[in-house]
Amino acid sequence: MSETASQAVPRIEAYYAPTSLEEAVEQIAAGDVAIVAGGTDLMVTANGALRRIKRGLMNIRHVPGLDGIAETGGRIRIGALATMTDILESDLLRAKAPILPATADRFASVQIRNAASVGGNIANASPAADMVIPLLCLDAEVELASWKDGAVSTRTLPITDYFTGPGKSKREAGELITAVEFDAQGAGGHAAFFKTGPRPALEIAIVSMGFMARIDGGTLSDIRIAFGAVAPTPIRAPETEKLLDGQTLDDDLIARALESADTEIKPIDDVRGTAWYRRRLARVYLEEELRNVLEG
Amino acid sequence: MSLKVEIELTLNGATARASVPAHWSALTALRQTFDLAGAKLACGEGECGSCTVIVDGESVNSCLMPAVDLNGRTVRTVEGLWTDDGVDPVQRAFIEKGAVQCGFCTPGMIMQARYLLDRNSDITDAEIRRGLEGNVCRCTGYTKIVDAVITAARAAA
Ligand SMILES: Cc1cc2nc3c(=O)[nH]c(=O)nc-3n(C[C@H](O)[C@H](O)[C@H](O)COP(=O)(O)OP(=O)(O)OC[C@H]3O[C@@H](n4cnc5c(N)ncnc54)[C@H](O)[C@@H]3O)c2cc1C
Ligand code: FES
Ligand code: FES
Numbered sequence: 001m002s003e004t005a006s007q008a009v010p011r012i013e014a015y016y017a018p019t020s021l022e023e024a025v026e027q028i029a030a031g032d033v034a035i036v037a038g039g040t041d042l043m044v045t046a047n048g049a050l051r052r053i054k055r056g057l058m059n060i061r062h063v064p065g066l067d068g069i070a071e072t073g074g075r076i077r078i079g080a081l082a083t084m085t086d087i088l089e090s091d092l093l094r095a096k097a098p099i100l101p102a103t104a105d106r107f108a109s110v111q112i113r114n115a116a117s118v119g120g121n122i123a124n125a126s127p128a129a130d131m132v133i134p135l136l137c138l139d140a141e142v143e144l145a146s147w148k149d150g151a152v153s154t155r156t157l158p159i160t161d162y163f164t165g166p167g168k169s170k171r172e173a174g175e176l177i178t179a180v181e182f183d184a185q186g187a188g189g190h191a192a193f194f195k196t197g198p199r200p201a202l203e204i205a206i207v208s209m210g211f212m213a214r215i216d217g218g219t220l221s222d223i224r225i226a227f228g229a230v231a232p233t234p235i236r237a238p239e240t241e242k243l244l245d246g247q248t249l250d251d252d253l254i255a256r257a258l259e260s261a262d263t264e265i266k267p268i269d270d271v272r273g274t275a276w277y278r279r280r281l282a283r284v285y286l287e288e289e290l291r292n293v294l295e296g
Numbered sequence: 297m298s299l300k301v302e303i304e305l306t307l308n309g310a311t312a313r314a315s316v317p318a319h320w321s322a323l324t325a326l327r328q329t330f331d332l333a334g335a336k337l338a339c340g341e342g343e344c345g346s347c348t349v350i351v352d353g354e355s356v357n358s359c360l361m362p363a364v365d366l367n368g369r370t371v372r373t374v375e376g377l378w379t380d381d382g383v384d385p386v387q388r389a390f391i392e393k394g395a396v397q398c399g400f401c402t403p404g405m406i407m408q409a410r411y412l413l414d415r416n417s418d419i420t421d422a423e424i425r426r427g428l429e430g431n432v433c434r435c436t437g438y439t440k441i442v443d444a445v446i447t448a449a450r451a452a453a
Contacts, residue, residue: 012298012318015364043360044341057318059365109430112342114354202343
């Protein structure tokens, strides 16, 4: 690897640093630009990814309105440029969506968290994208902006319906992710995030799991279970959620929930782990979490 | 050839201007254009922290930051830690505790430590260890590095 990248000098012919959303999406519509936010996916392998860029590079960090974390009328909005550090340190999220800071706390290193954006994590559409797991649990919506008929047009897609395969989503080529939105959670909910990989700090999850529920006098309701890296996209486990809903946990129910989750995941063998190991880990996480709930 | 882009930033307290190729990383610009060879290229993938610098108060892996994104930013590198009073307390602690062997990881370690202490004047030993998770050292076994940062933190407190 050479610092001058002499082997194949990329030809970036245009650089854009738009200062309005209009300018950004109009330029994206004009075509052939690679968007960069924190650069922690795009820049990996010392400019390697940039060699594939044919024409333009667009830095979206100066587009107003894409940052910040705020609540309006019971809905929380996280701008696409919010970093993992912003999420980790947000008092609003700690109080009203604690699964998000819990996940950010397990995300890479400080330096990566300071740069990595939530928009980039979603756009990358990795089956192992960590921030997608809590957003699935929160039934978040992804807001997309594009240029249509001479104006900015926005639409939202539920994140549960957003990903279509590894690296693939329903986002169209001309669309910029502008924010994610979800309902603020009331007090008294239970939330946890699990993840494993070989190096505690900088790991791509072999398996990750998000869990949210309300517990009233031992009865479970509003259960949300999401798994990462056990299917072509991050997934919810709706059958297992239904099985647990309105029930009181005991050993038998925990055993049935583990069986149910096992039928909902579709793990594969890859360099990071075997399908067998992934099934095992998914069980271990769900059992550990349900026992945490059972034991209060 | 790739397009060149004009950038202007505050680099270790002074205004710096340059024209950088659009595909460069900030690390390449710091080392080649600005002759600041403290930050090192090791992995080029965000895994090792040897390229750590502080940008607008946040520590980042400069190997993953586009050079064009340096425009308008305030950047501190290890070269900027030197003042008229001599070396930074973190640097002094590294010297006193023998936390340097080959030295390749040292500028990144020191910048990450500086960031952690700037962020939290009341930092615990455990927070120091976690805060250095993104910095790899192949020589020291980490004990002396962690000792040095703890020493600097306690001296400042
Ligand atoms: C050492 C290391 C450790 C990592 N650890 C983790 C981890 O623990 N968990 C994890 O999930 N990921 C991890 N990652 C991956 C990466 O950090 C995340 O996916 C991050 O959130 C990407 O955000 P970014 O802003 O850096 O994206 P960029 O690199 O800037 O962009 C990533 C992709 O998204 C596109 N994009 C970015 N923003 C938008 C937008 N608003 N609209 C449309 N497209 C957009 C870009 O064009 C590009 O294709 C790690 C990466 C590294 C290098
Ligand atoms: S060279 Fe940047 S993290 Fe290793
Ligand atoms: S002193 Fe050699 S890598 Fe740390």
